[in-house]
Amino acid sequence: MGSQKSRVVGFLAISTFIVVAAVALGLYVGGSPSMARRMRLDEQRTNDLRQIYSALEQYYNVEARYTLPPTLEALRLEPTSYVTSILDPQSRQPYVYEVTGLESYKLCAMFETEATNNSLNEPFPVFARPGGPLLKQPNFSNHRIGQNCFEANVQEWPRS
Amino acid sequence: MLGLVLMKTPSKAREAFLYLLQFLALYVSAVSLGTLLFQFVNRWLPDGFETYGGYDPTLQAIRFSVSALIVTFPLFLWMSRSVFQFLKEYPDRRSSGIRQWLTYITLFFAAGTIMGDLISLVNNFLNGELTLRFGLKVLIVGAIASLIFGYYLWDLKKAEL
Numbered sequence: 556m557g558s559q560k561s562r563v564v565g566f567l568a569i570s571t572f573i574v575v576a577a578v579a580l581g582l583y584v585g586g587s588p589s590m591a592r593r594m595r596l597d598e599q600r601t602n603d604l605r606q607i608y609s610a611l612e613q614y615y616n617v618e619a620r621y622t623l624p625p626t627l628e629a630l631r632l633e634p635t636s637y638v639t640s641i642l643d644p645q646s647r648q649p650y651v652y653e654v655t656g657l658e659s660y661k662l663c664a665m666f667e668t669e670a671t672n673n674s675l676n677e678p679f680p681v682f683a684r685p686g687g688p689l690l691k692q693p694n695f696s697n698h699r700i701g702q703n704c705f706e707a708n709v710q711e712w713p714r715s
Numbered sequence: 716m717l718g719l720v721l722m723k724t725p726s727k728a729r730e731a732f733l734y735l736l737q738f739l740a741l742y743v744s745a746v747s748l749g750t751l752l753f754q755f756v757n758r759w760l761p762d763g764f765e766t767y768g769g770y771d772p773t774l775q776a777i778r779f780s781v782s783a784l785i786v787t788f789p790l791f792l793w794m795s796r797s798v799f800q801f802l803k804e805y806p807d808r809r810s811s812g813i814r815q816w817l818t819y820i821t822l823f824f825a826a827g828t829i830m831g832d833l834i835s836l837v838n839n840f841l842n843g844e845l846t847l848r849f850g851l852k853v854l855i856v857g858a859i860a861s862l863i864f865g866y867y868l869w870d871l872k873k874a875e876l
Contacts, residue, residue: 566866567792567795569862571788571792574744574788577751577752577755577784578751580755581754581778582781584755584774585774585777585778585781586774591774591778594774
């Protein structure tokens with residue numbers, strides 16, 4: 556009976572040891588709740604910038620207009636563009652958008668976490684049109700803490 | 716006095732409650748532990764697919780399985796203690812129907828898991844896709860299922876002695 560009890564205790568002790576170690580490591584890797592929240596906010600910012608990037612390309616090409624919108628508000632009001640939010644999820648201030656040329660612009664956002672080695676997230680360059688120049692989406696998921704600006708450009712789609 | 720002690724039988728419903736809750740907590744704990752260990756493997760041996768899109772799904776999975784373990788594993792320990800005390804009070808219930816059924820069902824699930832684990836091991840080996848990343852996952856599933864299988868098989872044999 557004594558050895559039976561020790562076997563029960565042994566099974567429970569081994570499993571407790573494994574679970575406690577795994578949970579401790581999980582809590583360490585998972586980071587603090589406030590860090591998790593900041594990372595989620597930054598993910599939201601990254602997604603917003605990606606969406607704005609795509610919408611700008613759409614805006615530029617729709618009805619062969621070939622101009623960039625003057626403001627993000629104009630982009631948002633455009634019926635053909637799909638933009639969920641042009642406001643920072645935390646500060647509720649609009650993202651910074653600046654037209655820097657006929658086909659180029661700058662998008663900026665305030666990030667709260669550092670993510671500088673997301674090389675795996677590097678977007679694949681795409682050809683704007685067959686035989687045309689390579690068009691590359693900026694890597695919005697790579698950012699430092701603070702204001703981050705991304706230079707990007709739009710290009711004419713091939714006409715069918 | 717002796718007659719009273721012999722007539723003392725526990726309620727079947729209470730017994731069923733103890734075992735159902737113990738095994739539910741065991742299943743959720745085992746699956747969560749496996750998920751958590753899988754994520755550690757995913758993070759430390761990345762295959763280049765999971766972080767595409769700037770979003771790290773392993774962190775979400777780690778937090779979820781940690782939450783599940785924090786709730787269910789202490790419950791499993793507590794229920795094991797309750798069952799232990801219950802069996803001390805009513806030693807003849809060691810071979811009760813509900814206990815045997817749930818133990819055999821657990822053995823069935825654990826054996827099925829080990830079976831699927833071995834099939835995927837052989838399949839990956841034949842496909843030439845045996846990587847350290849995959850091997851560690853097979854080891855994790857095999858270890859958790861074997862630990863549970865081994866323990867409950869021994870528990871059952873003890874009752875049948």
